[in-house]
Amino acid sequence: MYGAGDVRVIDVPDPVIQQPTDAIVRVVGSCICGSDLHPYHNLPVTPGGKTMGHEFVGVVEDLGRDVTTLREGDFVIAPFAWSDGTCDFCREDLQTSCRHGGFWNANGVDGGQAEAVRVPLADGTLVKVPGGEDPALLPSLLTLSDVYGTGYHAALKGGVSAKTSVTVIGDGAVGLLAVLAARQFGAERIVLMGRHKDRTDLGVEFGATDVVAERGDEGIAKVRDLTGGDGTHVVLEAVGHFPAYEQALGVVRPGGVISRVGVPQYDEAPIGFGTLFLPNITLTGGPAPARAYIERLLPGVLDGAVAPGKVFDRTVDFDGVADGYRAMDDREALKVLIRP
Amino acid sequence: MYGAGDVRVIDVPDPVIQQPTDAIVRVVGSCICGSDLHPYHNLPVTPGGKTMGHEFVGVVEDLGRDVTTLREGDFVIAPFAWSDGTCDFCREDLQTSCRHGGFWNANGVDGGQAEAVRVPLADGTLVKVPGGEDPALLPSLLTLSDVYGTGYHAALKGGVSAKTSVTVIGDGAVGLLAVLAARQFGAERIVLMGRHKDRTDLGVEFGATDVVAERGDEGIAKVRDLTGGDGTHVVLEAVGHFPAYEQALGVVRPGGVISRVGVPQYDEAPIGFGTLFLPNITLTGGPAPARAYIERLLPGVLDGAVAPGKVFDRTVDFDGVADGYRAMDDREALKVLIRP
Known part of the structure; x- marks a missing residue:
């Protein structure tokens, strides 16, 4: 995003492992959040642009050497804050206040509206979905990144x-x-x-x-x-x-x-x-410790007891992202799913 | 109180039963509250005066015909709000929001800094102290009106x-x-x-x-x-x-x-x-449902496990009430007990 209402899809270098605790995730589904509409209304002109998106699911493509709980090929859910999973706040299920964590699109960590994302503190942040990728479940799994947990x-x-x-x-x-x-x-x-x-x-x-x-x-x-x-x-x-x-x-x-x-x-x-x-x-x-709720809410999504993914009423590819923002802002779409 | 800083002790007619659910309580101990210092600072000149006090213990002297749980001679604690004890809010231990209750010194119900008080909804409001009056315990029992419960x-x-x-x-x-x-x-x-x-x-x-x-x-x-x-x-x-x-x-x-x-x-x-x-x-x-806590906290007071009455560091009779306000306002006294 380059300013209010100015959404562009550009080519950038592929993300790479920077820290031994990183993972690279190829995004299978991401989306536009109601909170993304705030900068869509009031972001000052930003010549270098600002990455966007804090909700995504995808496949692990590369892993830092210290990541122990994930394997390449795992299908994972990323919550809207990344966190170490080990500090006292994380252990109290307040991962949004993690002592070493942070939020996407800040401090050198880019966002989920992309083909791939570097995920810091991958062991603490990502949750592997048992059974892997299932296109029918993808929208509901994606809500575990943020809106369902929230x-x-x-x-x-x-x-x-x-x-x-x-x-x-x-x-x-x-x-x-x-x-x-x-x-x-x-x-x-x-x-x-x-x-x-x-x-x-x-x-x-x-x-x-x-x-x-x-x-x-x-x-x-x-x-x-x-x-x-x-x-x-x-x-x-x-x-x-x-x-x-x-x-x-x-x-x-x-x-x-x-x-x-x-x-x-x-x-x-x-x-x-x-x-x-x-x-x-x-x-x-306050902001939901979405990470804490993924494991708790995942079974109901996997067995079909709930279908939170029904909140998605439009799907776009990258060419449609700018119009997706417009459609959500015009209340024409409730929530827009992005499939890279 | 007739205005900021203007505290007077006057003679008024004895209170009488007005409603069949009323009790008349002869006050054995009452006190000055930190919150009484707000009008002591800012009460506009009030020619008719305003009764004061919302914390008292005393002896039941008269009862309306519908009061069933009290007897004349009972030693009772009055919480700082009166309440019916039967509405949904009272049953949820939120007596300060009682559907038929209220606060002392408002709507024709006078205050506890007096020799006697008409207590509305006596069954709901008053708590009888087992064992009756005990001078040594009086200060601690009096804290159950407000400050300990708060x-x-x-x-x-x-x-x-x-x-x-x-x-x-x-x-x-x-x-x-x-x-x-x-x-x-x-x-x-x-x-x-x-x-x-x-x-x-x-x-x-x-x-x-x-x-x-x-x-x-x-x-x-x-x-x-x-x-x-x-x-x-x-x-x-x-x-x-x-x-x-x-x-x-x-x-x-x-x-x-x-x-x-x-x-x-x-x-x-x-x-x-x-x-x-x-x-x-x-x-x-918020304001404490002190009524809800009296029975819960009374055993510890009666058996001496706690001595919340230590907050009283001065005792006055009616002649000393005006100076009691001054002393609390000057932080010379922590909390002033009034013995009529």
Whole structure:
């Protein structure tokens, strides 16, 4: 990406092993994330360009000499943060705070919207898929890089259970998979706030019991109507813009939890006496330690119990990537899969 | 209180039963709360005056005809919110959000800094002390009205356990009892941030392992030094002023919890990408459902396992109440007990 709206596919040298803990992965599937739309809107003109993409699955092509858990030819899933897997944060399943890890597209580590990627700390970062590559499962496996794990993180941190009612704010891929995860945690009442019918229809398929298309005060009133005036025990906020936070405050029940996984596009926000304190509301969430959830969620994907890959409604090759960004930005596509 | 700094003791008619669910309690002990200092600073001139006090223990003198669990002569503890004990919020131990309850000194319900108090919803609100009145135990029993339950709430919501390190911000009565509670939950490393040596000495007696007298960036650096650079898993914020929130952000470990029980004196605050989101920090807390904790904490008080009443370092009669406010405001007294 060379600036807002300026997406180009260029030829670069093939990545090579730089550290003995690296792997080179040939990308079989990657995708465009809702969060990629932020630089698509506001990246300053960048003459050298910026690599993109933090979600990919592929085949191990080369390995540094210190990598012990992978073999060439393994089909692997890469989470959206790379991590050593051994530090205290990783052992606590907070790989996004790994002491030696980092994020794609920064500090000399390029992104997943490419034919091949150098993966640092490959033993800690990559998860091998038993059974190898399966084209039918590829979209669902790819969601384990980020959006499924992120929806799951929202529900987990929110404390969703069979005893909690849930509101999900946002009908993007993360919001829809937060619905799926909330259902997996046993929630029986799941209100999905979103205004794109094709998307909320998929949300209903994933387990939403109610859909509220209205936003702002009108949307809040609607959710309160649906919940005897109280709001829901848990709110999963999968947007990141300030009005979504305000909406979360409006629909959360006293004693409840707001769990944010949409990357906040604001800094200051009300957290004082009337909003969070008096009603004992908990605010939680953050970037998902997707790495921690891949092994946990993989069996359900492999045996077909869940099909999170349904969030992909368009597939492009490299020639179609720029238009894929446009289509997601225009809300014409929900999530775009890239097959190199 | 008739305005900032204007505390008067006046004669008023004795309270009488108004509702069949009321009780009249003759106050044996009440006290001044750190939160009473907020109106002491900023109450506008109020010609009719405002009753004060939300912490008291005493003897039941009269009962409405619908009260079934109490008898005249019972020695009882009143929590700082009154509640029906039967609604869904009460059953979930969130009595501060009771559907029919409320707070003292509002809506025709007067406060505990008095000789007698009309207690609404007495069955739900009051807890009878087995064994009746015991002068030696009175200070500790009185802390169950608020400050001990509030410190306990901070630790409970913060998820304190034997596996978590803890920072307590504030050396007032709530902060010191948050230390005591954190110790009860098994925390082995408890850093107390406070700059009044007589108070932090009591904090050490209650279980603090380290005392940091510095504030702001210097205090943050000190706590980070003590914790290998990371901060602590849990931060119990028992002040309520904005700098205390900033301090909490500075000393909390990634993946950790900030649990607030100091009533926030600010509304907007940073909760964006860098502060709470990226490190997956949880923000929780609120007014303690003290009612829920009285029965839980009472045995330890009765058998002498804990002595939270040590936070009282001055006792006054009604003639001394105005000076008691002054002494607490001047940090000359930690917490003032009132014996009518």
